[in-house]
């Protein structure tokens with residue numbers, strides 16, 4: 267696999283979708299089945315992580331199971347005469363709660379600063395702890411500014427975020443500019459897993475207008491219409507977590523994700 271950051275940044279084909287798998291919520295086998303359903307539906311990245319109860323063991327086992335499953339999907343896709351190499355590239359990316367939940371088998375890691383945290387641990391502390399591991403394991407770091415908006419959920423609480431309110435467009439724009447000035451390659455607007463309201467469209471637009479980085483949006487997105495509103499406002503990547511975990515039946519999950527991805531593309 268080439269550079270994951272290059273892959274994430276090239277937005278030629280329009281906005282894309284990724285699922286978030288939380289190793290604390292499912293066995294590696296279930297995670298692998300869900301990842302396969304997502305790949306068949308057209309998702310382009312699998313994020314693995316959660317805000318609590320993840321550790322080296324459950325994260326690594328989940329990453330390995332997903333990668334093995336995706337190899338089968340790759341093989342099947344490569345047999346299809348109409349496929350391109352782009353179709354084959356679904357990176358499995360760590361989205362860690364901290365330095366204690368990593369795996370050397372990941373294709374990349376969102377190496378992020380929770381920019382509106384009030385705790386130095388999430389601004390630079392965990393990054394310093396995790397960097398030697400990331401370097402030794404040779405995992406590609408994806409430098410990312412991560413900003414938590416209201417309602418924020420568990421990520422907001424655990425990360426001690428000074429949440430962005432829906433009207434704070436100038437504040438978001440300033441964070442996006444700061445992220446770009448710091449050299450980050452992506453900017454993530456988070457409403458918190460299971461959020462009742464997703465990130466406000468005006469906030470997404472403010473970030474879009476303020477920087478050239480790929481903008482990732484997640485939290486509370488459960489249907490195609492909400493996903494479409496986010497991409498219309500400027501999101502390049504839509505992340506869904508809970509939606510993926512709502513379906514145990516793989517065929518049903520694939521159908522739901524296919525519909526959501528169709529909305530993202532329109």
Ligand code: 1GP
Nearest residue numbers: 459460484485486507508
């Ligand atoms: C990832 O927190 C999101 O950024 C996932 O949110 O679980 O609400 O989709 P959901």
